[in-house]
Amino acid sequence: MNQSLLSPFGTPFERVEAGLDAIRHGRGVLVVDDEDRENEGDIIFSAETLTPEQMAIMIRECSGIVCLCLTEDRVEQLELPMMVENNTSANQTGFTVTIEAAKGVTTGVSAADRVTTIKAAIADNAKPEDLSHPGHVFPLKANPEGVLARRGHTEATVDLMRLSGLKPYGVLCELTNPDGTMARLPEVIKFGKKFNMPVLTIEDLAAYRLAKEVANSGKPEAITA
Numbered sequence: 001m002n003q004s005l006l007s008p009f010g011t012p013f014e015r016v017e018a019g020l021d022a023i024r025h026g027r028g029v030l031v032v033d034d035e036d037r038e039n040e041g042d043i044i045f046s047a048e049t050l051t052p053e054q055m056a057i058m059i060r061e062c063s064g065i066v067c068l069c070l071t072e073d074r075v076e077q078l079e080l081p082m083m084v085e086n087n088t089s090a091n092q093t094g095f096t097v098t099i100e101a102a103k104g105v106t107t108g109v110s111a112a113d114r115v116t117t118i119k120a121a122i123a124d125n126a127k128p129e130d131l132s133h134p135g136h137v138f139p140l141k142a143n144p145e146g147v148l149a150r151r152g153h154t155e156a157t158v159d160l161m162r163l164s165g166l167k168p169y170g171v172l173c174e175l176t177n178p179d180g181t182m183a184r185l186p187e188v189i190k191f192g193k194k195f196n197m198p199v200l201t202i203e204d205l206a207a208y209r210l211a212k213e214v215a216n217s218g219k220p221e222a223i224t225a
């Protein structure tokens with residue numbers, strides 16, 4: 001990762017702290033993964049504080065595939081089967097079947113409808129019958145050990161929400177350029193400055209977690225909820 005490009009956003013530790021502060025205040029963050037992995041930047045918002053206006057930004061500026069990152073426990077609570085029995089994707093992304101709110105939506109594809117679906121899925125008393133399948137929101141099941149076990153945006157999202165003190169559910173979408181190509185680090189940084197979103201890397205987050213958790217308890221923590 002080109003650290004010189006990221007230097008305006010501070011040190012790795014400062015970048016994570018800035019991201020957590022943004023999330024606590026209802027703002028979005030941009031998270032970049034390793035260059036030898038997907039090499040992309042995702043916009044990430046808390047599912048708990050997500051607004052239709054923020055969803056509209058993701059629909060307008062990103063790939064259009066809006067994903068809801070969930071813990072393993074929440075996936076089980078909602079009885080969401082995995083999208084395929086045999087996951088042959090290179091990065092083993094944990095897609096479940098797609099979802100739609102059973103009530104309160106029309107076509108399901110508008111920004112407001114997608115937010116309604118997400119709020120239904122993360123409600124404390126959410127039940128399987130609160131959702132319909134298929135739908136326009138793509139749930140992702142996070143590895144319980146977070147970015148320390150899998151360096152994916154799914155795990156980064158759940159880790160960031162947990163560290164922020166919010167419900168451990170977040171929404172992500174891959175940032176794209178106006179011509180439809182994937183945004184790489186220079187474009188991600190430009191977007192972050194334009195929209196006042198902190199930029200951090202999954203590598204930053206993994207190092208932050210290790211430093212914090214080992215210092216506190218001597219070992220990393222698993223993510224549940």
